[in-house]
Amino acid sequence: MPKPTKPGPAAGTPTRSETLLEKTTRAAWDIIDDENAKRDLKTERLREARLARANDPADETAVDETPPIPKTARKKARATSGTS
Template identity: 50%
Template structure:
């Protein structure tokens, strides 16, 4: 039995399909790149915020609790 060469039974895409595929692929690459940049920036800002909060918590001394005097009931 003979082997069938590739491309005989598959329809060949026309030029408009090739252009739309190229456009779609390029658009997805751009969007994926923007998404990666956005996620990297978000992570960088999150780390900076956590570091700032940690430094602020360490710099602020803890306030001692105010001790209230107990009231004595007046006798009489």
């Protein structure tokens, strides 16, 4: 067998394409992780606000306990005078 003319990459050093691919992957995961963290923070804030609003005793007193007034039947049109 002939000897290779170009030495291959050493076992411990990554090739250039692997390095670029790893950089791109790391950047993408950083962006995704940041977006997930922002979403989780927003969800937690909204959940806390909803629970605080549900447990607020001032809101319970604001509810009107009286039943709504039922609508009456439609009024009949006035009769017109018979003078034509």
